[in-house]
Amino acid sequence: MSKMKQTPTLLAAAITTALLAGCAAQVTAEQSAAPAAAPAAAKMAKGPAPLAPLPAPPIPPDNLQSPEKVELGKILFFDPRLGGDASTGCSTCHEPDQGWAWAEDFSRGYPGTVHWRNSQTVVNSGYMPRQFWAGSASSNEKQARGAARGGVAGNGEADIMESRLRLIPEYVERFRDVFGTEWPLVRDAWRAISAFERTLNSRGEYESQVDKYLKGDKSALNAEEIKGKALFEGKAGCIQCHNGAVASDQDFHNIGVPPNKRWEEDGLAQITFRFEQYAKGQTQEGYRKAKSDWGFYYRSKNAWDKGKFRTAPLRYLSYTAPYMHNGVFYTLEEVVDFYDRGGFDEEGRTTLFPENKSKLIKPLGLTDDEKAALVAFLEAMSGPEITIEKPKMPEYAPLFTRAELEAAQEAK
Incomplete structure (x- = not known):
C-alpha cells in the first residue's frame, strides 16, 4: 500500500481514537458530576449502618471555625438584609x-410568595453532604447561598446584598478581622453563616437520651423507649434508611408520600408550584400536567x-413538625401510622x-403499643431544645x- 493510501487510514484511526478518548473522558466527568444516589446494591450487601x-461535625479545610467567625455568622443568620428587599433572612424560615x-x-417565602416545600431544620445540618430535599447543595455554604438567592426564598442579588454589608461599619470591621478583606464580600457571608450553623448540633448540653444510651449509659432510655429501639431496628424497619450517626442514609427514596392538597386550594401556592416546575427544567407536558413535587x-x-426525596435525619425531630417534604403530617403518630399502612395516608x-x-x-x-413505643424512641432521639438570644x-x-x-x- 502506498503512503498516499496509508495517510487517510492512519488519520481516520487517529481521529477515531481521539473521539473515543474524548467520549470516555466526558462520560467519566459526567459520572463524577452527576448527583447520583449511592449504589443500592452495595448498601444491601453491607446492610444498614448501625445507629451511632x-x-x-466535619469542618471544611477552607472554612475553619473561629469564635469571631461564628459570632459574625450568628448576626448574619438573623439579618434580613441578606435577601432581596431586606425583609427575608435565614431566620425568617429557620426560627x-x-x-x-x-x-x-410549606415554608415561608419571599414577600408575595409562599414556598413549596417544608422548611428543614438547620440543627445538625453541618453533617449533611446533601442539603435541600433533592440534594441540590453539597454544603452549608452552598445551601446558604442558594436559599438567599432563591426566587421564592430570599430572592437576593449578590451585588445588592454585598453593597448593604459595606454600608454597615460594624460589618466592615468584623469582616476585616475575620477574613482579612478591606470590604465585606458576600461569599464570606455564606462562610460565616455556615460556621455558625455548624455549632447548632445535638451534642454536649443538647445531647439526646439515645446518644447517652449508645455511649453506654443503659439507664438513659426507659423500657418503652428500648422497646421502640428494637422495633426501629427490627419489625418497623426504620433503620433501613434512617441509619448511622445522623439517622439518614443520605439517599433518595419514594416512600409514598401523597401530594399536599394545598396546591389544589391555595392560589399563591399554585403559582409557586408552576414557577418551580418551569424553573427546574420541567418538560412541557410535565409543566402543564404535574400535580405533585x-x-x-x-x-x-x-x-x-x-x-x-433525600432521607430526612431524625435528630431534633421532636421540634420540627410538620413532617415530610411537603409537611402533610403534623405529628409523629401520623408518620408512624403512614408507614404502618405501607405508605398510605388515612384516606388511602x-x-x-x-x-x-x-x-x-x-x-x-x-400494634397500638408498638406504635407508642416507636414514637417514644423517636422522641428520645431529640435532646433539649436549642435556644439562643437573638x-x-x-x-x-x-x-x-x-x-x-x-x-x-x-477638615482633612
Missing part, C-alpha cells in the same frame, strides 16, 4: 423557637426518580408515582448632609 452517637425551621406545611427527578431527569392516598415506590415500604402490622442588628453608617460632608472634607 453524633460525632463532632429558633420553631425547631430552627418553620412550623407549617417530582423531587429528585428535577436533578437527574430520570423517570425512575420521580417522587424521590399515596404517591402519584407508585411505580417508583420503594420496595422497603410495606405494611408493618404494628443578636442586635448592626446599623448602617449615619447619613450626612452635603454641608456636613463638605465640612468634613475641608
Whole structure:
C-alpha cells in the first residue's frame, strides 16, 4: 500500500481514537458530576449502618471555625438584609423557637410568595453532604447561598446584598478581622453563616437520651423507649434508611408520600408550584400536567426518580413538625401510622408515582403499643431544645448632609 493510501487510514484511526478518548473522558466527568444516589446494591450487601452517637461535625479545610467567625455568622443568620428587599433572612424560615425551621406545611417565602416545600431544620445540618430535599447543595455554604438567592426564598442579588454589608461599619470591621478583606464580600457571608450553623448540633448540653444510651449509659432510655429501639431496628424497619450517626442514609427514596392538597386550594401556592416546575427544567407536558413535587427527578431527569426525596435525619425531630417534604403530617403518630399502612395516608392516598415506590415500604402490622413505643424512641432521639438570644442588628453608617460632608472634607 502506498503512503498516499496509508495517510487517510492512519488519520481516520487517529481521529477515531481521539473521539473515543474524548467520549470516555466526558462520560467519566459526567459520572463524577452527576448527583447520583449511592449504589443500592452495595448498601444491601453491607446492610444498614448501625445507629451511632453524633460525632463532632466535619469542618471544611477552607472554612475553619473561629469564635469571631461564628459570632459574625450568628448576626448574619438573623439579618434580613441578606435577601432581596431586606425583609427575608435565614431566620425568617429557620426560627429558633420553631425547631430552627418553620412550623407549617410549606415554608415561608419571599414577600408575595409562599414556598413549596417544608422548611428543614438547620440543627445538625453541618453533617449533611446533601442539603435541600433533592440534594441540590453539597454544603452549608452552598445551601446558604442558594436559599438567599432563591426566587421564592430570599430572592437576593449578590451585588445588592454585598453593597448593604459595606454600608454597615460594624460589618466592615468584623469582616476585616475575620477574613482579612478591606470590604465585606458576600461569599464570606455564606462562610460565616455556615460556621455558625455548624455549632447548632445535638451534642454536649443538647445531647439526646439515645446518644447517652449508645455511649453506654443503659439507664438513659426507659423500657418503652428500648422497646421502640428494637422495633426501629427490627419489625418497623426504620433503620433501613434512617441509619448511622445522623439517622439518614443520605439517599433518595419514594416512600409514598401523597401530594399536599394545598396546591389544589391555595392560589399563591399554585403559582409557586408552576414557577418551580418551569424553573427546574420541567418538560412541557410535565409543566402543564404535574400535580405533585417530582423531587429528585428535577436533578437527574430520570423517570425512575420521580417522587424521590433525600432521607430526612431524625435528630431534633421532636421540634420540627410538620413532617415530610411537603409537611402533610403534623405529628409523629401520623408518620408512624403512614408507614404502618405501607405508605398510605388515612384516606388511602399515596404517591402519584407508585411505580417508583420503594420496595422497603410495606405494611408493618404494628400494634397500638408498638406504635407508642416507636414514637417514644423517636422522641428520645431529640435532646433539649436549642435556644439562643437573638443578636442586635448592626446599623448602617449615619447619613450626612452635603454641608456636613463638605465640612468634613475641608477638615482633612
